[in-house]
Structures are given as structure tokens and as C-alpha cells.
Amino acid sequence: MKQVAVYQCKVPPHKIIQQLYLLYRFYNDALLAVETEDGIAYDIVRQLFDMGATNQYYFKRIDQDVAEPTKWLGWETNPRTRGPLQETLVKLISHCEADGSPSPEIIVRDLETYRQLSNLERDPQGTIAGSGKTHDDHAIALMIACYVNLDPWHAYSLPSKSEKRQEMNAIMARYGFGEKENDGPYREEGIGYDREEQTIG
Secondary structure, three states: OOOOOOOOOOHHHHHHHHEEEEEEEHHHOOOOOOOOOOOHHHHHHHHHHHHOOEEEEEEOOOOOOOOOOOEEOOOOHHHHHHHHHHHHHHHHHHHHHHHHEEEOOOOOOHHHHHHHHHHHEEEEOOOEEOOOOOOOHHHHHHHHHHHHHHHOOOOOOOOOHHHHHHHHHHHHOOOOOOOOOHHHHHHOOOOOOOOOEEEOO
């Protein structure tokens, strides 16, 4: 997995929506995962959806036996999701081969993201946060992108090859999903999945 683009700006919301939509189309309808922590974010995901950016992440409660997508667009950072979000990136960065040699599974290409990651610290309660007055927006965006890209329950995360799709269907059928063709939120809708596809967080 690798970081392919970073967009940092202070512009009116309609400009952000335009730029997100262009990135979405440029990266072949990439999975959009907008963090919905404030009011304007709800409007952003709604307008993007209405513009045709329908490949968006749907929030889900991961403490269910089967983490079903809700009908709510976007990623919600809260006390329940913050830990898994952070640990996903930790596991990707700290991955090692069987012989113990470092083998990170994420390539960070942006210098500011790297700086922010370098300034993250784990407090006594186990929470990871920026030290002092350090910004962590790039780091959080990367965490969200990594987490949703690895989410096997996303509606579009069906492998493109038929044998892999059958494998995923078998797993979902075990949990009561995908038992019928084009049934439930995991229907194919003509959309394949490739791990080389990009995720915008």
C-alpha cells in the first residue's frame, strides 16, 4: 500500500468538494472516506454523492459480530474507533518478515505526513496523539485511508478475479450475507476490486 496524493488547503467548502471529486475521478472512482466530525463534513459527503461519487465508505459499528455497513456516509472518529484506527497504521508500519527484518506495508511519500507521524506519541492510557502543539491532520487522514482500505466488509471490496470473489462470497455467506446472487449490500454492481486501487481519506 502506498500514499499517492496529499491535498492541504484553506478554501471554501465548495472548492474542497470540487477537488475531492476531481481526485475521486482521477484515481478511478477511488474509495472516499471523509471524516465526519463537524457539520460541514456531512454536507461534503452528501454533495459528493449527489455529484456521482457513490463509492464512499459507510460507517459501521465494528463491535458487532458482523460489522454491517450503516446508511451513514463517511468515517466517524470516536472513542470506539480511535484505537483500531491507530493500531491499523502501527501494524502496517511495524510489519516485519519472519526473520525479524523490517518490512513496512505502507509507503509514505509526503514529507509533512512523515513529520507528523514522527511526532506522534503514545500516552500512558495507550492513546496515540501529536506531541505538544503539533498538527496531526495528515497522520489521521493516512490512518483512515489505511483502515478503510483494509476493511473486508466494505460494499466494494470484492476481488476482481472470479475465484477470489467466490472466496469472499463464501466468507460472507458464512455470516449470513451474499447467499443469493446480487443480494444484500455486497452485490457486485459490475464493480471489481483491485488492491492497487487507491483510497482517499
